[in-house]
Amino acid sequence: MLLRIIINKDDIRKIQTDSEPETLDSFYSFLKCKLGLGGDFVVQFQDPDFGNEFCNLSSLSELPKEKATLKVILKKIPESPQTDSTLDTASLSSPSSSSMEDTPSCRRPWPDPFVIPKFSYDVELKLKRGNEAYQENGTLLITNKDTKSEILEKLAEEIYKYSAYPSREQYDIVAQSLVKKHPCLREPGSVKGWYCWKFSLKFKMGNYRNKLRVSGCSELTVNRRNSGPKQKLKKAKKSEVNFLPDVPEGKTQNVLEEERAAIVAEMKKKKVDWKKVTDMMASTFPLRRKEIVEEQPLVAEVKAKWPALFTDTQIEAEFARLTSTDLWDTFVSGLDQYMERFLQMFRAKSHCIQALSSLLSLLDDDNSVQKKRAVILRGLPHFLREDPSKLLKIAETTESEEQMAKGVSIGVLLIQEEEDVIDFSVVLEEQIILNGITDFPHAVAMLVGLLFALNIDYPKELRYTFEVIQKVLMNIGGEQCSARVHGLRNRLLCKTL
Known part of the structure; x- marks a missing residue:
């Protein structure tokens, strides 16, 4: 069944159910997982008996057999002085949504643009007067130690809402946003006007992390250093928003x-x-x-x-x-967005990479979207000059599971009987972890999901392939790319080869 789900006016999604749910509860659970929703919610459907007006769903028999439009309404949470949100519908990515109330961690994705928070009344008053003077005659505000410290402390608190270990580019964004909102804080003699703020902010962020570490914050105490050699930081490597949350209040x-x-x-x-x-x-x-x-x-x-x-x-x-991202929808949307461009680049390289030519020939008999997705994913390692055998291994049904998974630390198994594809399976640490997958794109998406869930590093032999999937196709942490992946993304965005 194909479903069009309305979460709010800015968040309308299309999802496919592979099999019909048996009960209304299982259908609610499916929606909760697929949409990443938390808390209680109501599902409404368009009722043809009433001119397609929305009515509450009370039985699965009320749904059309093939396609349906549904509306998900999250139940309101009581208003409190700590929140100014009164929306009764929201998506997972919305920090004020009720779904975040049920989620153990409330960290949010990095905002675009970064909003500079309000400071204390006296600091805001100084900045207001300073901005007025700057507009009149270009006079810069001279900040004393206490004022600068408060500004940096407040910025560090705001940054931590999004990341405990911000990147260099994210520090740049915060410093630029600060002098853009308060131009009186520009640095005299500096070309950009914000370099010193950036470096001061990095030091303040380190002090702020240490303060939270002493207070027992899980994400930071995991990196408490004992005597001995410097240990490797345990921190988000794949742009995870909620890398290591604290135990929620009321639970032990x-x-x-x-x-x-x-x-x-x-x-x-x-x-x-x-x-x-x-x-x-x-x-x-x-x-x-x-x-x-x-x-x-x-x-x-x-x-x-x-x-x-x-x-x-x-x-x-x-x-x-x-x-805070939907795995399958984001994965397949990125594939489809760059599909034709990838195929153009593969064709341009097929004369010197025979494997790409062989993969493209598969589209002669089956030119479906599903087949194109599989060809792109199988062709990526070839195009990026990596080892494709580390991503996909072909096995026969006559082999045992141990034989099939042998030598595969991270990858996908294509299990076939003669020339017919029987199954796709995800393999980790030479063990079949997930099987019964119908196609290669789904298998790769599940593999990516498991690498995130189990905090497993990308294999060195496929580091660029997985980087493209994460940062280009799914746009997770896309602001930081290796030179090779950055070049590929630029080529994808160009209209000519």
Whole structure:
């Protein structure tokens, strides 16, 4: 069934269900995972009996068989002095949404543009007078130590809402935004007028992190240094928004451990209550991340403790918790956006890369969108001069699982019988982790989701391939690219080869 989902006027999505849900509860759980929603919500459908006006969905039999337009309404949360949000509908990416109220971490994606916060009344008054003087005669404001310290402290607090370890480019953005809003703070004799603010801000951010580390912030205490050689920082490497959240108020680690055990017990049942599992997976997110980031267990150990994480819906839900981004929709949208351009570049290179020519020939018999997506993903390693055998391995049904996965640390298995494709599987650490996948693009998307969920680094042999998928196709952390990937993105945006 093809669904058009209206979350709010600025967030309308199209999703496909592979099979019809059995119950209304399972349908709600499907929507919750697919859309990355939290909390209670109401689903309405267009009722043809009333001129396609929206009515509350009370039974799956009310839905059309092939296509339906639905509206998701998140139930209002009580107003409080701490929030100025009164919206009753919101998306996962909205920091004021009720979905964020149910999410253990409330960190948000990096904003564009970065909004400079309000400072204390006396500092705002000084800045107002300073900006007026600057507009009149170009006079710059001379800030004393206390004023500058307060400005930097407030900026550090605001930055931490988005990232504990901001990049060089993000420091640039904050410093530029500061002097743009308050031009009286420009530095005399500086070409740009904000370089010193940038460096002062980096030092202040380090001090602010240390203050939070002493207070027990999980994301920072994980990097507490003991005596001995300098340890490698455990921090977001793939632009995760919520890398290592704290345990939410009202819960303890023991309570979360009990919920984890309940998830394991539920997953052993013949008929799993997926709504219950989804809710418990969301609430135990901090415990799961703490184990994965701090202890760095083997994938098999994680699967034994968190079996629900290795299902497609929970992989997507975990990816949304980590990045505030829908895994499949973002992945396939990027593929489709650059599809024709990729194919043009592949054709231009096919005379010197035989493998690209062979892949393009597959489109002679099947020119569908699905086939084009698969060709692009299979061709990427060839085009980027990497080892394609590290991404996709072809196995026969006559082989055992151990034989199929042998030698594959990170990748996808194509299992075939003679020349017929039977199945796609995701392999990690020489073990089949997820199988029953119908096509190669879905398998790659699930692989990416698992690499995020399990905090696994991209393999060196495919570092550029995965960087293109993350930063170009999905635009996650796209402001920082290697030279090779930056060049590829520029070529994708050009109209001529």
